Amino acid sequence: MKKITFILALFITFSPAIKAQNLIPFTVFHSNDLHSHLDGVKVPSGESFEKRGGFARLTTAISEIRKQKKDEIVIGVDAGDFFSGTIFSAIALSKEKDFPEYQFFVENKYDLLTLGNHEFDPMNDGLELILKKASENPNQIPLIASNLYVNHDSPLRKYIGENALIRPYMIKDFKSPKGSIKVGFLGVLGPDGCLVSRSTRGDVHFIGFDDQKSKEHLGDLADHLNKTIYDMRSRFKVDVVILSMHGGGKEAYDLAGKLKGLDILVAGHTHKQEFAIAHGVVVNQTGSYGENLGFLEFNFDTKSRKITMKDPEANHVITITDKIAENMSWKKRIDSWRTKSFLLMDEKTSPTEVVFTPKKSYIRSSVIPNPMGELITSSIFDELNSTIPATEDKIDVYLTSMGLVRTSFYKNTPYTRAEIFEAVAIGYDKTKHPGIEVVSFYLSPKEVKTVLGFMEIYRFISTSFSPAIAPNLSFKIRKWGIPFINRIYDLKLGGIPLSDVNRPIKIATNRYVVDNIETVKKITHGWIDLSPKTKAGEPVVLYPVHPKEYQLLIEHFKKNPNKY
Structure with a gap:
């Protein structure tokens, strides 16, 4: 003392x-x-x-x-x-x-x-x-x-x-x-x-x-x-x-x-x-x-x-x-609650198991592109696609916002299962377990460009909207450009110009992002009116549900211990 x-x-x-x-x-x-x-x-x-x-x-x-x-x-x-x-x-x-x-x-x-x-x-x-x-x-x-x-x-x-x-x-x-x-x-x-x-x-x-x-x-x-x-x-x-x-x-x-x-x-x-x-x-x-x-x-x-x-x-x-x-007294209770929390989340593994030690630092910020944002989205993108049956369309784009990426990962620092959860910790499922589900839907190429345009420009008003997007969708930003006209350019999906893509694009994100689509409509006074669709072009009624973000991250890092 x-x-x-x-x-x-x-x-x-x-x-x-x-x-x-x-x-x-x-x-x-x-x-x-x-x-x-x-x-x-x-x-x-x-x-x-x-x-x-x-x-x-x-x-x-x-x-x-x-x-x-x-x-x-x-x-x-x-x-x-x-x-x-x-x-x-x-x-x-x-x-x-x-x-x-x-x-x-x-x-x-x-x-x-x-x-x-x-x-x-x-x-x-x-x-x-x-x-x-x-x-x-x-x-x-x-x-x-x-x-x-x-x-x-x-x-x-x-x-x-x-x-x-x-x-x-x-x-x-x-x-x-x-x-x-x-x-x-x-x-x-x-x-x-x-x-x-x-x-x-x-x-x-x-x-x-x-x-x-x-x-x-x-x-x-x-x-x-x-x-x-x-x-x-x-x-x-x-x-x-x-x-x-x-x-x-x-x-x-x-x-x-x-x-x-x-x-x-x-x-x-x-x-x-x-x-x-x-x-x-x-x-x-x-x-x-x-x-x-x-x-x-x-x-x-x-x-x-x-x-x-x-x-x-x-x-x-x-x-x-x-x-x-x-x-x-608090240390003892925290140790007990740590184990209890994972059990309440229906996790059968230990929350203290180390699964990831990065070889360099990935710092969270609202800058585009952001290393931490790309690490999170690309890892989820790869792992999610590995879970999708060959009879179904693979995910074209995984996106979230940097407001939902909660931490940085630092060089030579070991991260446990519980700590990886903290990187994507916002939201709860319908049973009130921590961690929010990943869902998928389709948008047109034009709508994808509109989403990017909104998130990129609105980040200057609220940094929570700064986009984090898996590199499979690449783009450039003209600082002097006009929003929604020529500010976002050179968009490519899997290396192909987005303008040459003539099919619905399969999007995956967490349910928290989907729930905020209506907020975007209100912010823009209805000018941006996105409607997640099925492949057939109908409004989604029930979203296909995939594993949670933290679960996908943990599995990806365990499979690729020396990749990052």
């Missing part, structure tokens, strides 16, 4: 004794985009790798913060997407009593959570299941969703209200030997998070985003929040206002500039580590997967009624390295 105390002491500011009696110190620790990464993630370290994050080490870090700040106010906040992304999410969606992700927040005494877009991955019925488990926890922590509303007949309504599990805001008094402050909390799902979750949210909607037109209305969201902030300040006399937002970057900065009376914005969604003081509002994001823990130190001045940062130039995250000791 001495080692962890020393490490964290490097990050925690031990200010000289506060002489002014009117200053009340307080600290905000925060997380975002944990994505069920109970076990941490592997990152490069020289010619090898190290583990970052993990709930056992995060618990140790949070405990040490509370110990060092035992005479001060400590506030814990999470900015959403705490669920969905590893095999561990199988536990919460099962009949098992445990909900590991929520238990982490409860045991570490967070003050609030926010809903991100991936909390909706298991659809309404899956969301209802995890909300039920959370509501039954005797030490319930509220989910603050200030811009959420649901259909009148939604079964989720019983979890929503000012004193329910999901609340529009929260006001909480914090006390310490050095004084007390009253904090008003808000939480929102930002417009981009609304966009990419449109197909999974069912009867859940958000102020600030028009689901019918798939269009953001940031001004409406700001107006709504400003009314609540005004009420908090004038009626409830709060001292500090904190917004937990599942949104980051420009989206977060723009919203901060429209809000009056906001002090702190804990950001998320973009998976980037960022700190800024935007329009007088402190904005901080940790990155993703628990690699870092957000750490912000403030003083509240009881005379001016303002907050100031103790050291704006400090490092505002604590990196959760393997030098931080693991909390043994």
Whole structure:
């Protein structure tokens, strides 16, 4: 424990004794985009790798913060997407009593959570299941969703209200030997998070985003929040206002500039580590997967009624390295849940079996072409075609989006079955098992070009749409070109110009992509109206279902241990 105390002491500011009696110190620790990464993630370290994050080490870090700040106010906040992304999410969606992700927040005494877009991955019925488990926890922590509303007949309504599990805001008094402050909390799902979750949210909607037109209305969201902030300040006399937002970057900065009376914005969604003081509002994001823990130190001045940062130039995250000791209670539970998760997924093999060690690094990004995107899609393409009988058409094109490719693979780093799952972890099947099925259908050559044109240009609006396509379909991009006219060119399918292909093209992708086709129609106001078809040209009613993406990847890597 001495080692962890020393490490964290490097990050925690031990200010000289506060002489002014009117200053009340307080600290905000925060997380975002944990994505069920109970076990941490592997990152490069020289010619090898190290583990970052993990709930056992995060618990140790949070405990040490509370110990060092035992005479001060400590506030814990999470900015959403705490669920969905590893095999561990199988536990919460099962009949098992445990909900590991929520238990982490409860045991570490967070003050609030926010809903991100991936909390909706298991659809309404899956969301209802995890909300039920959370509501039954005797030490319930509220989910603050200030811009959420649901259909009148939604079964989720019983979890929503000012004193329910999901609340529009929260006001909480914090006390310490050095004084007390009253904090008003808000939480929102930002417009981009609304966009990419449109197909999974069912009867859940958000102020600030028009689901019918798939269009953001940031001004409406700001107006709504400003009314609540005004009420908090004038009626409830709060001292500090904190917004937990599942949104980051420009989206977060723009919203901060429209809000009056906001002090702190804990950001998320973009998976980037960022700190800024935007329009007088402190904005901080940790990155993703628990690699870092957000750490912000403030003083509240009881005379001016303002907050100031103790050291704006400090490092505002604590990196959760393997030098931080693991909390043994959490380590034991994680080991047990790892095995249980794979069994719940009907997998008969060990989740810790190593099946892939790349000879070079494959880095995930939205750049076209992207090495990680090509590795994923080409591997699935090859393995999928090996499963198709000789009497059926082979797959011509395998595509997905980089928003659904979740990790990078690093040189000389061994990857287990469970870790390969994490590369394509988004989505659940109809039985609520993690991992989404691959389906196939047909499009015309013209429609294929249209799909590429849309994904390539829309990636500048939402990087989630950046295309990842197996190299069997090749193309070039004119940076100066006109979208849908001459920006995409030199398209070739299997080395043959696409313009010379006079037959339906067999496409394979995951069901998550197919479910978002309607969103594309809304974004383009009907101009792009794709309809997956059978080979005969009829609209698909029942999609042919193939193995899941992670299953295809594992099998391909096992068959080709030295290929990549």
